[in-house]
Amino acid sequence: MDPISSALLRSWGWRADVILALLLAGTLYIRGWRQLRQKQHLLANGWRLASYLGGLAAVALALLSPIDVLSDQLFLFHMVQHLLLMMVAPPLLWLAEPFPVGVWGMPASLRTLVVHAFNRNSRFRAGLQRLAAPGIVWLLLITVLWGWHDPQAYNAALRIDWLHDLEHLSFFGVAMFYWWQLTGAAPILGRRPSTLAKVIYAIGGVPPNMIAGIFIAFSESIIYTHYLSVPRLFGISVLYDQQLGGLLMWIPGSMMYVIAALVLIFRRLQREERQPPRSAARWDGGAALLAPGMEAKQ
Amino acid sequence: MKRRWIRCWRGAGSAALGLCLFFLAALFGRVSPAWAHGGGALQLSNAAAGPYLVSVWLQSDTPRQGPMHVTIAVSQPAPGSDNAAGEPVLGAVVRVTAQPLPAGDGRIPIEALATSAEALNKLYYEADFEVTQTGLWRFLIEVSGPDGGGALSFDKEVRPAVSVGWPVWAAIIGVLALAGWLAQSRARSHAAPARPPRPARPRES
Numbered sequence: 001m002d003p004i005s006s007a008l009l010r011s012w013g014w015r016a017d018v019i020l021a022l023l024l025a026g027t028l029y030i031r032g033w034r035q036l037r038q039k040q041h042l043l044a045n046g047w048r049l050a051s052y053l054g055g056l057a058a059v060a061l062a063l064l065s066p067i068d069v070l071s072d073q074l075f076l077f078h079m080v081q082h083l084l085l086m087m088v089a090p091p092l093l094w095l096a097e098p099f100p101v102g103v104w105g106m107p108a109s110l111r112t113l114v115v116h117a118f119n120r121n122s123r124f125r126a127g128l129q130r131l132a133a134p135g136i137v138w139l140l141l142i143t144v145l146w147g148w149h150d151p152q153a154y155n156a157a158l159r160i161d162w163l164h165d166l167e168h169l170s171f172f173g174v175a176m177f178y179w180w181q182l183t184g185a186a187p188i189l190g191r192r193p194s195t196l197a198k199v200i201y202a203i204g205g206v207p208p209n210m211i212a213g214i215f216i217a218f219s220e221s222i223i224y225t226h227y228l229s230v231p232r233l234f235g236i237s238v239l240y241d242q243q244l245g246g247l248l249m250w251i252p253g254s255m256m257y258v259i260a261a262l263v264l265i266f267r268r269l270q271r272e273e274r275q276p277p278r279s280a281a282r283w284d285g286g287a288a289l290l291a292p293g294m295e296a297k298q
Numbered sequence: 299m300k301r302r303w304i305r306c307w308r309g310a311g312s313a314a315l316g317l318c319l320f321f322l323a324a325l326f327g328r329v330s331p332a333w334a335h336g337g338g339a340l341q342l343s344n345a346a347a348g349p350y351l352v353s354v355w356l357q358s359d360t361p362r363q364g365p366m367h368v369t370i371a372v373s374q375p376a377p378g379s380d381n382a383a384g385e386p387v388l389g390a391v392v393r394v395t396a397q398p399l400p401a402g403d404g405r406i407p408i409e410a411l412a413t414s415a416e417a418l419n420k421l422y423y424e425a426d427f428e429v430t431q432t433g434l435w436r437f438l439i440e441v442s443g444p445d446g447g448g449a450l451s452f453d454k455e456v457r458p459a460v461s462v463g464w465p466v467w468a469a470i471i472g473v474l475a476l477a478g479w480l481a482q483s484r485a486r487s488h489a490a491p492a493r494p495p496r497p498a499r500p501r502e503s
Contacts, residue, residue: 003388003389004385004386004388004421007388007414007420007421008420008421010420011418011419011420011421013418069418069419069420069421072419073419073421109482159338159339159340160338228343228344228382228383229340229343229344229353229371229383230353230371230373230383231371231372231373231383231384231385231386231387231421232373232376232383232384232385233385233386233421235385237376238382
């Protein structure tokens with residue numbers, strides 16, 4: 001292995017705050033999962049546990065692995081890091097139903113507090129419901145995504161550590177809200193949205209990524225000047241790196257939302273297939289042939 | 299009304315506990331020897347030092363008296379360019395000398411070897427030293443690698459220290475923990491059993 005790759009693979013940042021947060025989240029979930037497993041509850045199955053641990057691993061990979069170090073050297077890897085935080089970790093975490101399982105992993109007093117906070121009459125729940133409204137979350141997604149890709153904000157985030165953490169926290173937080181609606185995971189605060197509404201919402205995530213990605217990929221000048229001062233890796237020039245990063249943001253970044261929409265449509269069709277077929281007598285009647293659907297009202 | 303207060307107190311208690319955890323995490327993060335991204339305020343960008351190009355970052359653009367962290371990137375010039383960075387140079391010897399200005403007059407320079415061993419990013423060289431006095435300082439960076447050696451320097455004003463020491467952090471954590479505990483115990487003491495429903499008044503005929 002060449003010395004540069006070897007040096008990069010040794011560049012792991014064992015950040016105590018990230019490790020502490022991941023351990024806490026993992027312990028709560030595993031504790032709850034084991035308790036529910038003992039009760040033979042349907043929520044505690046193997047794939048959910050794997051999904052949750054996969055989500056935590058994606059966060060760890062983004063923030064602790066050499067990807068974090070490479071994000072300082074190459075714009076492309078910074079985009080990989082953002083994709084892990086926004087497109088990979090949140091759906092994996094939500095598919096594991098972290099709320100009901102995690103609540104079971106809490107000590108009894110904390111569990112009571114959390115259950116009280118999500119009580120139907122609580123202000124916290126009402127506030128969260130307002131914040132998690134699809135329109136608000138979509139606007140937040142655009143604000144966060146475009147705001148942090150502004151050259152001034154981007155360069156400042158690479159210069160100031162706490163700002164970089166804030167950038168990642170806001171990406172992850174908004175993405176968690178976005179995927180919460182799409183996965184339909186608990187807690188469900190308001191009415192369940194229809195599949196059509198969810199599909200529109202999923203597709204709504206495409207334009208913000210696509211527009212930002214196209215703008216960055218087709219720019220003929222260097223937008224993020226931070227990368228001019230750092231050594232170049234693998235012979236990738238600053239402009240080529242910027243184009244690759246823009247393409248990554250545009251195509252795989254948008255693709256995840258399209259995949260989510262396709263999965264939602266597929267599941268809806270599967271549900272309809274599982275429903276018992278309507279009796280033939282209702283279909284072959286003269287009224288049904290003349291005006292399908294109207295025969296039931298006769 | 300009373301129940302709403304109890305809920306508020308409980309909320310405040312859990313928020314205070316959460317803040318405690320946050321501050322503890324922040325404290326853990328602060329004592330980490332490696333800086334998260336090795337960055338900071340750029341002082342020199344691709345400045346020539348012999349056959350190499352050197353970029354230098356200080357942890358802050360307004361350095362203060364006390365511990366100082368310097369990050370140095372050494373790179374080959376990119377093919378066909380004199381001032382654009384190319385591949386990183388590993389295994390170089392990088393020495394940082396901080397000299398208070400004007401030199402002499404009992405002002406002793408501080409020397410530190412910048413290495414990649416303690417750095418988060420093993421492609422960079424990092425050094426930590428203690429800046430003992432305020433005023434103008436000259437930072438001299440000497441690089442020696444397989445293709446030769448070179449040196450460069452820059453001047454920086456060091457301001458008086460404004461630091462929040464560990465007793466302040468401990469006090470903040472203590473106050474928050476106490477507030478959390480008080481809120482929890484108050485909520486428990488106020489948690490009265492639910493009242494039975496009031497019987498309906500008989501209607502006046």
